[in-house]
Amino acid sequence: MTEKIQASVIVAFYNKIELLKIVLSALNNQYDGSFNVVIADDGSRSDVVNEISSLKTSYKFELIHLWQADNGFRKNKILNQAVLHSNEYLIFTDGDCIPQRNFVLDHLINAQEGYCLNGRRADLSETVSKKINLEKPETFFKRHIKEILIEYMFGRGKNIEKGFRINISKISDYLNRKEKGIVGCNFSLFRNDILKINGFDERYEAAGTGEDSDVEFRLRLAGVRIKNIFFKANQIHIYHKELPRSPDNDNLFSAVKESEKSYTPFGIKRQED
Structure with missing residues (x-):
């Protein structure tokens, strides 16, 4: 990584919205000038859109909100729009995943052109999940590790x-x-x-496969x-x-694999035309 890299965290x-605020707070508390945040919104309600608009000046980073109409699960479509509005390095996450303290740093210090960095997540139990709030969410795992492990011992929580x-x-x-x-x-990877x-x-218009396996x-x-x-990048x-x-x-994925074509005609370029 060089200091010149500017990233976008695409959420x-x-x-x-309450979970999104926690995600944004966790990112704000680790902000070092190296990234902005792009919200890829697959059709949220108008009241949620208005609330996000009111949040734009609440954080140290630039916050970009991209929205499309709610016509079913079209996550890939809005992610493509986010790519078009992003900086040179892209870090992808979801609105129900809380980045821990070094999440962005770990992606950036390992960034290499020609490489896609592959991270993971720890899945909290239902009980522990209810305790997370705006109070230092980027250190939640460390601060609640005892309770998280006890829940895990009883089969609640994964990874x-x-x-x-x-x-x-x-x-x-x-x-x-x-x-x-x-x-x-x-x-994450370079744009x-x-x-x-x-x-x-x-x-792909359903969860799974199209947003990761197909891309990989x-x-x-x-x-x-x-x-x-x-x-790392926890x-x-x-x-x-x-x-x-x-x-x-x-x-659809089976057909993609049979075609052995890396470039999809159903992606970004079609949006630009």
């Missing part, structure tokens, strides 16, 4: 180990040695690298390598019931 969002930040190179390299697929809530594949394929597959075809940064995921997955997504 995929829909209606959950809790991913909440620990390990900054010892040899240990980090060992823990990141295996290839793993990217997840849509925690990955030019995602433009190589024309961004997100907007034909086409990035690899385009020569972009995947680099794990597990146990984030915690607020509990909620999983969104339904659609077999249409799987069928």
Whole structure:
């Protein structure tokens, strides 16, 4: 990374304004002048839109809000708009994932052209999730670790180990040695690298696959390598019931893999025309 890199943290969002405020607070408390925040809003209500507008001067960073009409799940479409309005380096997250203290820093210090950084999240239990608020959310995992671990021992919460930040190179390299697929809530890359594949394929209109697996597959075809940064760039995921997955997504992804084409004609370029 060089000091000249300017990033955009792209937050995929829909209606959950109180959680969004917590995400923005966590980012504000780690702001160092290196990033702005782009809210990729897939059709939130008008009252939520108005509230976001009132928040724009509340933070140290520039806050950009992009909105599209609510016509079903069209996350990929609004993410493509966010790419067009972003800085040279893109960090993707979701509006229910709270970035911990070094989230942005870890993405930026590991940034490399031709690489997509692959992070993870710690999934909190329902009980612990209810305790998070605007009070230093970027240190929530560290401050509540005892309770988080007790819940985990009783089968509540998942992937809790991913909440620990390990900054010892040899240990980090060992823990990141295996290839793993990217997840849509925690990955980053240079803007030019995602433009190589024309961004997100907007034909995916349900959660899962299209926002990460499809992107990863086409990035690899385009020569972009995947680099794990597990146990860094930590984030915690607020509990909620999983969104339904659609077999249409799987069928479309199968067709994409058969075509072996990295560039989708159903992405950013179509929006610019």
